[in-house]
Amino acid sequence: MSGAVSIHTPEVRLAKLIRTPGGKPVADAMRDAHKGLEGIQADCLGELSVVLDKSEALVARAQGAFNAEVASELYGLVSKTVGVATACNLKPIDTMLVSLADLLDYLMSGKTWDVNAVAVHLRAFRLLLKTEAARDGAGTQAILEGLRRVSQRFAKPTTETRPADADGDAAEGLE
């Protein structure tokens, strides 16, 4: 660090506003926020279906090889969608999307592609969205743990990575 360092304490108007009389209790705020989120659940589910279809189309466009444009577009689509599923009580789909975003980030860093690793995430996406699987605790956790292991394989430098499905356990939890 170079040059002068200035440290001061600015006034925070929000602190005063929050303490002003009126407002609402935390419990009521939670209830009202949940009620509001329930009102957009149908939109969220519709959006997730669109994202799934777009993702599958993008992966098909890559034709099994690394394509920087496709990888970047898919990463953008996936990372922007994180958060939508939790709003309609499908948090496992968000966990799956974060795992897929991690995977795509690693693949883009290494300028490599693994068709099986990406495909297993999209299959899980379809399963969690189109069935009641996302609401089933134990089975869903097994799926998510399997996906996390797939994406974390690529966290290492690309020279050390193996194809996700080479030993047949990439899709563990999905069978």
Add this chain to the structure above:
Amino acid sequence: MGLNPESRARFNLNRASVLLLEETPLGMSILVQILTGFGAKVLHRCETVAEAEATVQKVELDLMIVDAMGASGAGYDFVSWLRRSGIQPNCYVPVLLTAGHTPNGAVNKARDCGAHFIIAKPLTSISVLERILWISKEGRRFVECDSYVGPDRRFKNEGVPAGMAGRRRDDLPPEVGESQGPNMEQEMIDGMLKTRRVQI
């Protein structure tokens, strides 16, 4: 932090002027539902950084919730711009940064942009409220230097690093001096630790 979602403690966001920067319509809807549930009425919805910059220049704000905006990281750049803009008092406003996914290459940018807190999506109502209440606390120091402008990120004061003199006026030397008064009586210490019924 551990805010109890069943708590009857009151807070008031009715008059708070809140800027929301979120590029996806559904992401914006989720934020709006959460904030209106909290009672916030003055929401400035911005879908682009340009809209957010224009709002910062013409409206006095109390809170900003800014999305990192995917791979482009435009949300981080917006917060950096805000902190160095000199537009008072908005340049000091508490900023909550949200991110769907932070790519490895953007971790430093996220850390150094000058946001008060970064929340990884998915957002939950309770986590957003906890962070709003936390960042709104008074007395948070602001640091301005060549490489960083934003809230003081040090949560713990572990003293001056070994072998350094310290740069702050209130930095203390590592050596502990002689006691300045008599030790406390055990009875007084016990009294301080005794469980008591309190009215909240």
